[in-house]
Amino acid sequence: MAALSLSSGDVADDLSRYIHAAAGDERRFEIAIKGARCAGCIAKIEGGVKAIAGVSDARLNLSTGKLSVAWHGDTVQPQGILRRVRDLGYAAQPFEAPALLDADAREGRVLLRCLAVAGFGTVFIMGLTDAVWYGADLSPALREGFFWLAAVVSVPVTFYAGQPFFRSAWSVLRHWRTNMDVPISLALVLALGLSLYQTAQHAQDTYFDAAVMLTFLLLVGRYLDFRLRDRARGAAQHLLAMQSLLARRFKPDGSMETVAARELAPGDRIFLATGERLPVNGTLLARGSEADLSLVTGETLPVALAAGASLQAGSIITGAPATLLVTARVEDSLVADLARLLEAGQQTRNRYVNLAEKAARAYVPLVTGLAALVLAGWLLAGAGMAHAVTNAITVLIITCPCALGLAVPAVQVAATSRLFRKGVFVKSGNALERLAEVDVAIFDKTGTLTLGRPVLENGAAIAPDVLQRAALLARGSRHPLARALADAAGSGPMAANVTEYPGAGLEADGRRLGSAAWCGAGDAGQGSGLWFREGDAPPIHFRFKDQIRPEAKALITGLKARKIAVEMLTGDLAGPAGEIAREAGISLWQSQVSPTDKALHLKSYRARGLRTLMVGDGLNDAGALALAHVSAAPGSATDVSQLAADLVLRGDDLGALIEAVDVARKARRLVLQNFGLAALYNVTAIPLAALGMVSPLVAAATMAGSSLLVTLNALRLVRP
């Protein structure tokens, strides 16, 4: 379904809610901008906005697509800024950053700061320890001085930069569970402790450098992983901002103000122009209109409505501009069932145990058990307590899952960045792992397999010159059917004196285009379509239907070739549904499925142990998207669907899904390979450590070596 944005600026909108007060009397206003991607765009937009009298600063962030404008006092009208950006040729919407994004940004800054500190520590301590290892003529006093200096630097550095691991380890340990961060934290603390003890004993085996380097390497993996996911989330967020859930509300004095849709309360009266989407449930006031319910029910063609009709959120007004009485808040506007389903789905997701966690569950008891055995073994063999403990700790340090800790993030970074370039935004961390396991793909019809907008059906039966004359009128309207007619006729002129009669049709030079009644077709053709009458000639009927996406058939064939069964569920009637299913090559389909039934259907798959991929765009799909094993939504989908989906496809090319499945499967293979490599390293290192034959130099070298190995292996995914 094509997103229709509000064209604020036409009416006296009040955008004051989007203006933040900064220091002093400075005001800031943020706009999401679409289409800016080069130096020229920056100069054009910033220059254009700065030229507005009163604007003191305008800065466009190209990475996030956000323009931040500042001015002092009440000198500038925000509408003027929006209009200026739109006049320059870019789509623009006021932007409201959700609190969630701020938390993400903070997490990123903390990781980066830790990374910087760890990087400094690594370089500094490497310089010191290299001198110890290679400087044969170093006096014992100087060597010990170097060790103390290393201790003074590495202990605070590790404890500061290792925070992300310590926190994560503590949060799972408190609940008697475990993850990869537990052995990592254990190894870091033990390595530092053992090194301090060794230094105090005037011994030579210290692991200060290993502890700091380990922290640094692991942080690199963490940070890159975070950055990419953050970028994908940001891109998805931007898509949503461009859809903009704004509403025009009548103030008590009759004037209109623009507010965020979630501020609407029952009893408010809102105004919707032709082509706008209803953000909340409401009833139609005053007069009848016509609405496109495809996002709500999956039905493609507009439905006529009488005054007093109740409409669900997601309906698009296609008839006369309408005034509506709000009957529910945004959060209550989804059917209550749907909201509950969404939540239930999220909970099942959270219970998903990913590969790294599975590995950690097997790994932690194994390694700690091994260390205990080594301790007992040395004690039985008659070694002193200090010697036995040292060797046991060496086992723990050398088995620290540095490679395991990098194995998953490295692959994810490679996979996510490759998909990002292809226009697939991976929003959740383990979405790719889940996608690799899919057995069944379930598609929604309207807007997912189809374009979700009407296309002229009987164009071949109509004389080209008639079509051109009808298009002269149609080009002047925003009505979806008129637009479809204009699309079919191609580009051309528009009649100069078109008058639009909302709810009826268009008129110019004695020609009429519109409903059956408007063109005097009587009730010859009930229901949908457009009629065109020239003078007294008999009216001509244009019929429309939804059309399958060009790439749909290839997508279905591709999925089947990858041993994924395909099914279609739609709220539309059996007739059009069967036709689309046949065209797409889907043999298994159901029509007139309600949102709840869609969700139940997915639940039944889950009960049978099958893993589902749900692809949908409408409000009626949100529950199913949340309940599926993994879900995807096209970029044009409703905000709820995009929030519920794990993958969001930029643009409308569904074909990218095939690429996503391939990359996900390859990523899974690489993760397993990486686990194998890490295990191989441990199998060779543990016996040496247990026998007390591993020096700190060997430990540092093998750790870095195995990390490098898994990272290089993961990079194989970047190449197509």
Added chain:
Amino acid sequence: MNGMVVVIAAALLMGLGGLGVLLWALSNGQYEDMEGDACRILTDDPADQP
């Protein structure tokens, strides 16, 4: 021996200095828009023109 102390102290200070500069740049938002900054260098600053 004295020379060693001076060299090590200098290395530590330089390292800490670099770290400080990086942290300062981070908190000043200099890494917020890498793409945009890469592009900005291409535009002529109107103030530079004669």
